Amino acid sequence: MRKKISGQAAFPASPDLKRCWNCRALKISCDKTVPFCHNCRDKGRKCLGYGTRLSWPRQGDSRRFAHPKGIYTIPTRSQPRHFINTSFGDIEAFESKGLDRYDPATLNRIWFSQQPPNIARLDTFLAVYGYSSTSPLAASSHDSNDLCSLLVKLSLKDDSFPSLASRCAISALSYYYLGMEMAAAVSKTNALRALQASIEAPELSQAMQMMAASMLLCMFETLDINTPDLSWTIFFCGTKRIANLVTEKDDTYFGEKALLMDWIFYHDVMYKFSIRHWDNKNSDQIELAGQRKLISKAVFAPERLSVVPILGCSLELMDLICQVIDVVLDHDDVGYQSESHMTIIKSLEIRLQNLEQRHSGISDTDSGAAAHQVRVAELFRLAALIYLLRLAKGESVGHKAYNLAVASAFHVMGQCAFCERPWPMFIIGLEARTDEQRSVILTVFKASLQRQPHGTMSLADRMVRDAWAQQDLSGDEIDQLVLYSRVINRNHVPPCFT
Numbered sequence: 001m002r003k004k005i006s007g008q009a010a011f012p013a014s015p016d017l018k019r020c021w022n023c024r025a026l027k028i029s030c031d032k033t034v035p036f037c038h039n040c041r042d043k044g045r046k047c048l049g050y051g052t053r054l055s056w057p058r059q060g061d062s063r064r065f066a067h068p069k070g071i072y073t074i075p076t077r078s079q080p081r082h083f084i085n086t087s088f089g090d091i092e093a094f095e096s097k098g099l100d101r102y103d104p105a106t107l108n109r110i111w112f113s114q115q116p117p118n119i120a121r122l123d124t125f126l127a128v129y130g131y132s133s134t135s136p137l138a139a140s141s142h143d144s145n146d147l148c149s150l151l152v153k154l155s156l157k158d159d160s161f162p163s164l165a166s167r168c169a170i171s172a173l174s175y176y177y178l179g180m181e182m183a184a185a186v187s188k189t190n191a192l193r194a195l196q197a198s199i200e201a202p203e204l205s206q207a208m209q210m211m212a213a214s215m216l217l218c219m220f221e222t223l224d225i226n227t228p229d230l231s232w233t234i235f236f237c238g239t240k241r242i243a244n245l246v247t248e249k250d251d252t253y254f255g256e257k258a259l260l261m262d263w264i265f266y267h268d269v270m271y272k273f274s275i276r277h278w279d280n281k282n283s284d285q286i287e288l289a290g291q292r293k294l295i296s297k298a299v300f301a302p303e304r305l306s307v308v309p310i311l312g313c314s315l316e317l318m319d320l321i322c323q324v325i326d327v328v329l330d331h332d333d334v335g336y337q338s339e340s341h342m343t344i345i346k347s348l349e350i351r352l353q354n355l356e357q358r359h360s361g362i363s364d365t366d367s368g369a370a371a372h373q374v375r376v377a378e379l380f381r382l383a384a385l386i387y388l389l390r391l392a393k394g395e396s397v398g399h400k401a402y403n404l405a406v407a408s409a410f411h412v413m414g415q416c417a418f419c420e421r422p423w424p425m426f427i428i429g430l431e432a433r434t435d436e437q438r439s440v441i442l443t444v445f446k447a448s449l450q451r452q453p454h455g456t457m458s459l460a461d462r463m464v465r466d467a468w469a470q471q472d473l474s475g476d477e478i479d480q481l482v483l484y485s486r487v488i489n490r491n492h493v494p495p496c497f498t
Helices: 021-026 038-042 088-096 124-129 144-155 161-177 181-200 204-223 231-246 255-276 283-290 315-326 339-354 367-392 400-415 422-429 435-451 455-473 480-488
Strands: 003-005 008-010
Touching: 021 038, 144 161, 144 204, 144 255, 161 181, 161 204, 181 204, 204 231, 204 255, 231 255, 231 283, 255 283, 255 315, 315 339, 315 367, 339 367, 367 400, 367 422, 367 480, 400 422, 400 435, 422 435, 422 455, 435 455, 455 480
Parallel strands: none
Antiparallel strands: 003 008
C-alpha cells in the first residue's frame, strides 16, 4: 500500500529497517515509514532518514566521549631540518651488498682561494686569475699559510729541476681545480719530466723540493679520475724513499723539515686507513701500508703530546691511530680475538683512554682558535677509541665503553661550530644512530663544507650519508667492517681523509 505524505510517496515500514536517526537519538519507537517516519512529521521534526552516516559522540556523552585532560600543542623545532635521501641505487646496493663507484661529474672539485706571493713565477695565467692549489692541499691545517708558504718557497727557491717540478705540480693542481684538464695534463707532464731529471742526479740539498713535488703529484693522481689506480702509490712511495735519505729514525726535527715530515706522516696514516678497507689492494699498496712511518719527533720527546696544527692532533695520537689500524683484522683471520690480539687491543685502549693532548702555546692563535684545536684533537682521540672498540675489538652497540666514547664524541662535536678534519667526522658519523646525533653531524658537515668545499670533506659527507642509508635499509645491525668497506670502495682510488 502506498500513501501520499507532503507530496511524496510514503511506503510502509520494512521489518529489516532500523529506526530513523532522530528516533534512535531520542530512544523512542519509530514506524519506519519511508522516506520519512510519521513520528518526526507529527512532532514537527525534520526526519534524518535511515541511511548510513558517520557517527560521532554527542556532546556530554560520558560513555563514548573522551574528554581531554589538557590542551596539547605540537612543539616547534628550533633545530635545522635535514633530509637523508635514499635512492633506488641505495636499495639495489643493499640487495647486492655493494655500492657503485661515484660519478666523477657529481664531485665538487672547484676551489677558489687567495693567490700566493710571486705567483707570476709559478704560472702567468694563474697570476692573472689569482688562483693557487696550495690552499686546498693545506686546508687540513689550522694555519694553512705555514704549509702554503713553504710549498711556494720551495718551488721558487731556484731554477733547478726539483724547484721546476714543484712549480709545474702546483700549476697542474691549480688548472685541475679550475676545470682546465688539458692544461693540467700538460703541467703534470712537465712536472714529471723535471722530477725524473732531478732523481737521475739527486742532491741531498734539494731533497725537500723533490719531496714537495712528489707529494703534490701524488695529490694530483688521487684527484684525477682518469689516472691508473697505481700511479698515486708510486709517487707517495717515492716521497718516503727521498725522506728516508735525509732523515734519521728516532731523531727529533723542527722547523720546515718537521713541517714537511708531519704533512707526509699525516697522509701516510690516512692512506693506511683507506688501504685497510680497500677491497682490491695491489702489492704496492700493501707494501705502503706496512712501511715504517716518518715521524718528526723521537719516541719520548715531550713535543709528541702537543697538538700539531697540520695534523689536527698530537704526533703521539697519530702514531696510536696507525697502530690501531694494524690490529683491525678480518673476522675469519686466525689471529682475530686471539689472546695476543686482545692483549694489544687492551693496551691501545688504555693508552687512548688516558692520553692527554695539549696546545703547544707557541703559536700566536687566539684563545678561541686554541680551544677549537684542542676540541678537534679530542675528536681524533675519541674517533680512534671508537674505531678500536668497534672494528678491532668487535664490541656491540650496547657495550658500556663504546656507549661512553660515543656519548663523549657527540658532546664534543656539539661544541664545535665546524670541523676541518674528515677522518673523525667519518668515524663518528658512522656511529650516529638517532636523529639528534645525525643532526649534529650534518650541522657540522654543512658548516665545514662552507669553509672547505673541496673533495675530501665532501667525500666524507657523501660516504656518511651512504652508510646511513644502508643502516636504515637493514633491519639488523650491519657489521661495521662490511659497512666501511662498502662506502670506501665507492671511490676510484683509496680516499685520503686529510
